[in-house]
Amino acid sequence: xxxxxxxxxxxxxxxxxxxxxxxxxxxxxxxxxxxxxxxxxxxxxxxxxxxxxxxxxxxxxxxxxxxxxxxxxxxxxxxxxxxxxxxxxxxxxxxxxxxxxxxxxxx
Numbered sequence: 747x748x749x750x751x752x753x754x755x756x757x758x759x760x761x762x763x764x765x766x767x768x769x770x771x772x773x774x775x776x777x778x779x780x781x782x783x784x785x786x787x788x789x790x791x792x793x794x795x796x797x798x799x800x801x802x803x804x805x806x807x808x809x810x811x812x813x814x815x816x817x818x819x820x821x822x823x824x825x826x827x828x829x830x831x832x833x834x835x836x837x838x839x840x841x842x843x844x845x846x847x848x849x850x851x852x853x
Contacts, residue, residue, distance in 0.1 A: 778807070778814040787820060 779787065781795045784804070788795070798804040799813055807814040 777817040779817050781813050781815065784815045784820075787817075 781792050785792045785795045795804065796813070799806045804815060805819055
């Protein structure tokens with residue numbers, strides 16, 4: 747009887763481990779949003795979502811003919827912040843000749 751009890755305990759443990767494995771595998775799957783759901787998440791209009799998909803700001807899977815938007819892209823951290831655009835520096839007086847350019851560059 748000892749062997750039968752042990753086999754039964756091992757079968758129960760295997761069943762429990764299989765359920766845990768299934769739940770862990772399901773947790774890693776990508777969740778997709780419809781454009782309407784994405785608009786609700788981002789608090790904007792559906793049209794804005796479609797425009798962002800067309801411009802490439804939002805990635806979407808269009809293989810089924812309908813936009814499927816991966817939910818994870820809304821939670822990713824940006825790797826590098828955007829740098830402010832460079833400002834144009836205008837010379838004080840117009841540059842007319844090569845000598846003026848040399849003076850402007852080298853002092």
